[in-house]
Amino acid sequence: MSTASQWHQWAKRVIDIETAAIQHLHRFIDDEFVAACETLLACKGKVVVMGMGKSGHIGNKIAATLASTGTPAFFVHPGEASHGDLGMLAPQDVVIAISNSGEAHEILTLMPVIKRMGLAVIAMTGNPNSSMAQLAQHHLCIKVEEEACPLGLAPTSSTTATLVMGDAIAVALLQARGFTADDFALSHPGGALGRKLLLRVADLMHRDDRLPQVRQDVTISAALLEISAKGLGMTAVTTADDKLSGIFTDGDLRRVLDAKVDIHSTAIGDVMTQDPVTISSHLLAAEALQMMESRKINGLITVDEQGRPEGALNMMDMLKAGVL
Structure with missing residues (x-):
């Protein structure tokens, strides 16, 4: 033997x-x-x-x-x-x-x-x-x-x-x-490589009624209802003229609760993360993934040329699409 x-x-x-x-x-x-x-x-x-x-x-x-x-x-x-x-x-x-x-x-x-x-x-x-x-x-x-x-x-x-x-x-x-990598993706549209190389942010992002967004003068509790309803763990925060002014995430909520802020009377604009990281919807999903990993964040907001939110995506979207 x-x-x-x-x-x-x-x-x-x-x-x-x-x-x-x-x-x-x-x-x-x-x-x-x-x-x-x-x-x-x-x-x-x-x-x-x-x-x-x-x-x-x-x-x-x-x-x-x-x-x-x-x-x-x-x-x-x-x-x-x-x-x-x-x-x-x-x-x-x-x-x-x-x-x-x-x-x-x-x-x-x-x-x-x-x-x-x-x-x-x-x-x-x-x-x-x-x-x-x-x-x-x-x-x-x-x-x-x-x-x-x-x-x-x-x-x-x-x-x-x-x-x-x-x-x-x-x-x-x-x-x-x-x-190029784009040329390679064209001959591999059905596999994981194709998904990584061909999918763009616009293909994955939540838009229109599925996009979580609130005005900056609403209360934290109202913003939490929007976050729960849209299921992305975050919401875009906008000005009166619909331009992005900040973002509020599950992580921000934990910090607010630790600080014992009254969520029923405090405006979301007072506790949001200002100047959040954004991305163009025309970029590749792989680029969005790299951005999230390098900055250690779980979601991104996309904005149009006027600075208005047009979509949002998170790590779970990447996972479901096979990009992650």
């Missing part, structure tokens, strides 16, 4: 070998890498990624990373390509063909057709002298010294190196394109 020490030893050996494989990739970031990236950057069509077996799984991920970072890409299974899926390729596309040996029969079978279509081919292999490397316009070497599998059979270090090389390409292209 295996001991805990053996489990630790086996696992750490894998990590050490794969870490070394990644570090060795630096030697392959050369002029050929630059040429391949420039070909991909100039591509007027899409990047078509191909790979068999484990290389196919890695290729699928590389295609997904490219697509989400500004380089239109998709994965085509070489076996299916031989039976009709090759029709997905267009004359302006660029092919990335992945095979550790560089001798994947299913990909080599497709090369004459790909060449006839005039497509540029970038091969990612562990053998610069392989058939695929020789047929490609550009070759990216992903050679590793050893697989983490003690039998030297299961692709481990080689697939890790391939994945990292793919990430290097995708991120280099992202930076060359000037791809």
Whole structure:
């Protein structure tokens, strides 16, 4: 029966070998890498990624990373390509063909057709002298010294190196394109990243009848009724001409009670927090969250160009929207 020490030893050996494989990739970031990236950057069509077996799984991920970072890409299974899926390729596309040996029969079978279509081919292999490397316009070497599998059979270090090389390409292209966080959000509208990057304060804020606000001459007790009714733990306080003059929160109430202020006779304007932090409704919700966290406050009021309250939001709104 295996001991805990053996489990630790086996696992750490894998990590050490794969870490070394990644570090060795630096030697392959050369002029050929630059040429391949420039070909991909100039591509007027899409990047078509191909790979068999484990290389196919890695290729699928590389295609997904490219697509989400500004380089239109998709994965085509070489076996299916031989039976009709090759029709997905267009004359302006660029092919990335992945095979550790560089001798994947299913990909080599497709090369004459790909060449006839005039497509540029970038091969990612562990053998610069392989058939695929020789047929490609550009070759990216992903050679590793050893697989983490003690039998030297299961692709481990080689697939890790391939994945990292793919990430290097995708991120280099992202930076060359000037791809921004807003661009990234447009391709991720349904996930948490999209919510963080796309949602604006205006999308979350409570407005109109749901906006808590009172005039500064009303009593504290009247303001508390407004706070309870709107459920945000605060209320905006306005002047007679509807401009924001302050804010009153649950925290302010605790301080008022500690000071034994008469809540039934004292005007809210006398105890409110003056010149409160405000935010534009056009800003990103993520910016509002950063503002609340940095200032250690739980809510914000938004004002229009005339200084009148137009909305309010709190940390619970951020949590419900998935921004927090």
